[in-house]
Amino acid sequence: MARMKFLCDAERCIECNSCVTACKAEHDIPWGVNRRRVVTINDGVPGERSISVACMHCSDAPCMAVCPVDCFYKTEEGVVLHDKDLCIGCGYCFYACPFGAPQFPQTGAFGVRGKMDKCTFCAGGPEPDGSEAEYVKYGRNRLSEGRLPACAEMCSTKALLGGDGDVLSDIYRERVTHRGRGGEVWGWATAYKLPPNTPATQGVPVAPPAPAAPAGGTKS
Amino acid sequence: MRLARFCTVMLAAAAAVMLTACGERPQVINYKQGTYQGKPDTPPYDAQYNGNRQEWENAIKTRNQTQNEYKRTN
Numbered sequence: 001m002a003r004m005k006f007l008c009d010a011e012r013c014i015e016c017n018s019c020v021t022a023c024k025a026e027h028d029i030p031w032g033v034n035r036r037r038v039v040t041i042n043d044g045v046p047g048e049r050s051i052s053v054a055c056m057h058c059s060d061a062p063c064m065a066v067c068p069v070d071c072f073y074k075t076e077e078g079v080v081l082h083d084k085d086l087c088i089g090c091g092y093c094f095y096a097c098p099f100g101a102p103q104f105p106q107t108g109a110f111g112v113r114g115k116m117d118k119c120t121f122c123a124g125g126p127e128p129d130g131s132e133a134e135y136v137k138y139g140r141n142r143l144s145e146g147r148l149p150a151c152a153e154m155c156s157t158k159a160l161l162g163g164d165g166d167v168l169s170d171i172y173r174e175r176v177t178h179r180g181r182g183g184e185v186w187g188w189a190t191a192y193k194l195p196p197n198t199p200a201t202q203g204v205p206v207a208p209p210a211p212a213a214p215a216g217g218t219k220s
Numbered sequence: 221m222r223l224a225r226f227c228t229v230m231l232a233a234a235a236a237v238m239l240t241a242c243g244e245r246p247q248v249i250n251y252k253q254g255t256y257q258g259k260p261d262t263p264p265y266d267a268q269y270n271g272n273r274q275e276w277e278n279a280i281k282t283r284n285q286t287q288n289e290y291k292r293t294n
Contacts, residue, residue, distance in 0.1 A: 083258025
């Protein structure tokens with residue numbers, strides 16, 4: 001098996017935030033912590049694009065390099081996880097991460113940093129799989145149940161894909177082949193390969209049909 | 221003679237001090253991953269798949285294909 005990866009298709013993401021909601025619900029994530037976020041570029045402008053962002057489980061993860069207590073590890077499947085018992089909440093990983101993935105629960109009136117929390121690719125952490133301790137610290141371990149991350153499986157438009165990187169590449173390749181074009185265009189019709197000249201393709205409402213002319217013609 | 225030697229030494233020392241700023245060091249960060257110090261973790265196929273990695277991988281691959289609507293609808 002290749003490495004586990006996320007892939008977000010910006011052509012399809014409609015900024016519904018169901019991935020964010022699914023993640024929060026699945027892992028019972030506290031207020032103020034967002035393991036996943038939807039980022040929109042040029043919001044409100046025609047051509048806007050949205051993309052769902054969380055920990056990208058980097059091959060050469062900067063968070064692992066900067067952690068002073070070395071609480072990060074990488075599983076055989078390429079998922080970057082960490083040990084919360086070891087984390088001191090220093091925040092170095094937050095500064096090192098280009099995606100803003102590490103999150104810190106704001107406990108107390110002055111925003112005291114707690115232990116770091118981040119996307120686990122629904123793979124839990126260094127506690128017995130499926131245990132209560134694992135759920136409390138890291139959330140549900142769906143991967144050990146033979147399931148994929150909740151965010152990707154919940155995605156309504158299947159913009160967010162998660163799983164084996166090779167399979168994701170195949171899915172995306174097939175999708176682009178069906179579209180007939182690459183990522184340079186945007187829109188529902190392009191993303192879902194509607195027949196040309198359908199109303200959705202034009203992006204304008206359909207005009208009602210004109211009333212039929214009365215039989216016998218008009219009098220002048 | 222002694223003064224000349226003193227001046228030479230002082231000039232050499234001054235040159236060494238002034239030229240230290242001219243040295244170039246590589247500025248590309250070379251990440252060095254630390255060694256994990258926390259608790260060991262078990263592979264995901266240990267608990268529910270009784271260590272059967274192949275079975276787990278097949279389950280994940282099947283699950284992965286449900287994200288491909290072209291295969292789901294055809």
